[in-house]
Amino acid sequence: MLLALLAALLAMRMGMFSFSSMSLFLDEAQYWDWSRELAWGFHDKPPLIVALVRLSTALFGSGELGVKALAMLLYPITALCLVGFARALWPTSSGVRTGIVAAALYMTLPGLAVLGLLATTDAPLLLCWALACWALWRAQVTDRLKYWAWLGVAVGLGLLSKYTMMAFVPTFIWALWGIHGPKKGILRLGPWATVAIALAVVSPHLAWNVQHHFPTLHYTAQVTAAQDAAGGPQGALGFLAGQILMLGPLTILAGLWLWWRPVPAITPGAAGPTRPSSVSASQWANSTQLSSRLEGASAPPSTLLTQPGGVGQRKPVARGSAYYLAAVSSYRFLWACSVPLLLIALVQAFRAGSLIHWAAPAMVGLSLLVASRLSQPMVPLAAPRPNIWLMIVLAGNIAGSVGTVYVRELVGPNLPAQADVLARTRGWEAVFHQITPAVNEPVVRGLPFLTDDPELMAQSIYHLRGMRLQHLYWNPTGAQTHHYATQQSLPNRVGADVLLLTHPGQEAAIAARFAWVRPLQDVVVRTEDGAERQFKLMLLRGFLGYDDATYRQQSGTAAPSMETPVND
Numbered sequence: 001m002l003l004a005l006l007a008a009l010l011a012m013r014m015g016m017f018s019f020s021s022m023s024l025f026l027d028e029a030q031y032w033d034w035s036r037e038l039a040w041g042f043h044d045k046p047p048l049i050v051a052l053v054r055l056s057t058a059l060f061g062s063g064e065l066g067v068k069a070l071a072m073l074l075y076p077i078t079a080l081c082l083v084g085f086a087r088a089l090w091p092t093s094s095g096v097r098t099g100i101v102a103a104a105l106y107m108t109l110p111g112l113a114v115l116g117l118l119a120t121t122d123a124p125l126l127l128c129w130a131l132a133c134w135a136l137w138r139a140q141v142t143d144r145l146k147y148w149a150w151l152g153v154a155v156g157l158g159l160l161s162k163y164t165m166m167a168f169v170p171t172f173i174w175a176l177w178g179i180h181g182p183k184k185g186i187l188r189l190g191p192w193a194t195v196a197i198a199l200a201v202v203s204p205h206l207a208w209n210v211q212h213h214f215p216t217l218h219y220t221a222q223v224t225a226a227q228d229a230a231g232g233p234q235g236a237l238g239f240l241a242g243q244i245l246m247l248g249p250l251t252i253l254a255g256l257w258l259w260w261r262p263v264p265a266i267t268p269g270a271a272g273p274t275r276p277s278s279v280s281a282s283q284w285a286n287s288t289q290l291s292s293r294l295e296g297a298s299a300p301p302s303t304l305l306t307q308p309g310g311v312g313q314r315k316p317v318a319r320g321s322a323y324y325l326a327a328v329s330s331y332r333f334l335w336a337c338s339v340p341l342l343l344i345a346l347v348q349a350f351r352a353g354s355l356i357h358w359a360a361p362a363m364v365g366l367s368l369l370v371a372s373r374l375s376q377p378m379v380p381l382a383a384p385r386p387n388i389w390l391m392i393v394l395a396g397n398i399a400g401s402v403g404t405v406y407v408r409e410l411v412g413p414n415l416p417a418q419a420d421v422l423a424r425t426r427g428w429e430a431v432f433h434q435i436t437p438a439v440n441e442p443v444v445r446g447l448p449f450l451t452d453d454p455e456l457m458a459q460s461i462y463h464l465r466g467m468r469l470q471h472l473y474w475n476p477t478g479a480q481t482h483h484y485a486t487q488q489s490l491p492n493r494v495g496a497d498v499l500l501l502t503h504p505g506q507e508a509a510i511a512a513r514f515a516w517v518r519p520l521q522d523v524v525v526r527t528e529d530g531a532e533r534q535f536k537l538m539l540l541r542g543f544l545g546y547d548d549a550t551y552r553q554q555s556g557t558a559a560p561s562m563e564t565p566v567n568d
Contacts, residue, residue: 002083002100006076009107009398013072013117016405017065023428024064028119029458030483032057032067040208043483044219047205048160049121056119062465071119075112078127078364079103085134086368089330090377091322097381101390102371108394109363111246111356113401114421121162122360128158129361132168133337139190140179141325148190149197156201163220164358170340178336179329180320215486224348231352239349242356243342246363250396251370254389258373261386327378334372337365427527432463435537438521439467439499444539448472450490450498452506454482456535460501472498474510476546494554496543500536507536515542 016022024032031045035054040047052070060066086099106112115122132154139147155172158165176191177184186192209217244252318324345359374390376383403410408420420426439445449464451457452474461471475489490496499520500510511517521537545551 002080002103005104006079006107009116010072010076012402013113013405014065014069016117022064022117022422022425024067024459024462025118025120025425026455026458028053028067029455029462031119032062033458033461034483040204041212041216043215043486045121046160046162046216047208048124048157049119049162052124053119068117068119071123072116074123074127075116076107078130079107081127081130081134082106082364082368085130085137086371086377088134088137089333089368090326090372092326092377093381094375094379094383095326095377098368098371098375098377101375102368104394105251105371105374105397106363106367108248108397108401109246109251109367110248110397110400110404111242111360112363113405115357115360117405117422122357124161125158125164126361126364128154128161128165129168129337130364132158132165133171133333133364136172136175137179137330137333139194140175141181143182143188143190145190145193148193152194152197153201155194156198159198159202160205163216164341164361167341167344167361171336174336174340175333179333180325215480224352231350233350235353236346236350239346239354239356239359243359243362246356246360247366247370248393248397248400250393250400254386254393255370255373258386258389261373331369331372334365334369338362338369423527423531427525427533428459428463430525431523431533431535432460434523434525435501435521435535436464438537439464439469444499444520447539448490448496448498450474450500450510450540452502452510454484456501456503457484457488474500474502476513490543492546492550494543494545494551497539497541498543500538500540502536502538504534504536507538511538511540513544513546514540515544516540 031050031053034042034050035057038047038051038054042050049071053067056068056070057066060069080103082102083096083099086102087096089095090098107116132151135147135151135154138144139151155165155168158168172191172194176186205216209215319328339362341362342359345354348354348358370393373386374393375385379385404421408422408426439449446469448470449460450472451460454473457471457473471484471488472490473484473488475485478489480486490498500507502510504522518539518541519536520539523533523535523537525533527533545554551557
């Protein structure tokens with residue numbers, strides 16, 4: 001049933017591209033461009049998503065769906081990981097059922113329905129975060145080196161996906177003391193093995209940053225430290241509202257309502273009518289994740305948890321027992337997997353603004369927490385559960401996801417652009433379909449293609465990919481604010497001829513630095529929301545340099561006296 005649901009949701013997302021005007025987001029177009037020449041880092045992103053796009057296009061082609069396919073596939077894979085994670089937290093059949101519910105819930109979250117359409121760094125990050133949480137739990141409760149190694153690989157790959165993985169550090173530190181296991185703290189091999197393996201995985205990227213003077217680290221630091229008018233209380237409240245939309249209001253309502261509802265629990269060693277007949281008294285001992293030396297170990301009175309036992313008695317449960325791990329520590333750990341990242345993102349939202357998906361990995365722990373209320377892991381498999389709530393939440397999330405993703409197709413042209421989360425992906429294919437004949441004219445064919453906007457440049461590179469053009473970025477100030485400004489700026493050398501594609505109103509300042517100008521085409525594309533994408537395509541000959549001083553120095557003559565270039 002779960003596999004059918006995941007397959008149906010994935011097919012629904014992929015099928016959207018067959019009847020929608022969606023193209024690629026700016027980031028996706030950049031990743032495709034970068035994937036043609038792999039490296040261990042890029043100006044503003046680590047390399048894993050670029051490598052993923054390279055593999056995806058090798059398997060499925062360079063169309064929009066081919067660029068996105070593997071990233072989209074990672075979301076149902078992450079959902080399946082939640083089943084294994086839940087089985088580790090609650091080693092019972094009911095625990096597996098909780099994991100299945102968590103996977104279904106995770107895959108239907110409205111926020112992830114949008115992210116699930118895109119090839120972004122969040123796709124591998126969420127998978128690595130889920131694997132890291134799972135591995136950390138297993139490593140701490142068993143202290144087996146293989147789980148510490150698994151954790152190091154997951155964290156390292158997460159850092160190669162997105163630096164947000166650094167927010168896992170508070171979770172890691174808390175777990176070393178907060179989860180009971182054979183050992184605690186850092187005076188053992190396991191945690192240091194994790195750190196060493198994570199550093200080894202990420203070391204090629206660090207070496208690339210050193211070689212290129214830390215562009216990715218500088219960019220991330222600038223984004224994090226930047227002060228923005230979108231911050232302050234308004235930014236923090238907006239971020240919190242965004243998390244409600246990410247999870248879905250019904251998910252939060254069900255979780256809060258059921259959290260305060262009394263839930264029957266299995267008690268180890270219970271006797272009499274209060275113990276469910278379908279569960280043996282030794283269940284927790286048989287399903288423990290702890291090593292044999294911990295099982296049965298004595299604990300001081302202060303570490304005993306009192307639980308109901310048989311009729312008229314109370315049963316003390318040691319904090320190091322498997323039952324305590326499942327009944328108490330598991331929930332604390334899930335909060336630790338979510339709250340630190342949410343707090344970090346909230347502080348960032350207050351300081352300088354924050355996008356709502358920056359805390360997306362918190363959805364892993366929150367999905368399991370809500371699922372543990374919708375399908376309790378600590379009761380017999382046949383025990384009654386709030387199935388009506390479960391159906392309402394899943395149906396509501398699916399409806400919300402469909403409404404969010406297909407809102408343009410459902411409402412039509414009367415929908416405001418602000419209500420369409422995918423508005424920036426629409427209309428690009430039509431734009432480049434219009435200009436392709438002009439770019440293919442024999443008199444201009446093969447000339448470098450110049451743009452002055454990073455998004456326009458990324459879309460140009462992708463949509464004109466069959467022409468094998470040289471793409472250049474107009475950069476008169478020499479700014480190093482993004483990849484194209486750093487790597488593909490128009491050289492400040494006189495004489496170049498180019499094709500220019502720019503927004504109306506921007507062409508005059510650029511054309512003034514060329515000796516000869518010929519307008520080729522005005523591009524107007526009306527998108528489904530009634531908005532227009534407008535551009536100007538021009539042929540520019542005889543680059544005069546970004547300033548007069550350059551022209552004088554390189555040409556050996558005075559700067560041209562004309563205030564405007566020759567217009568053909």
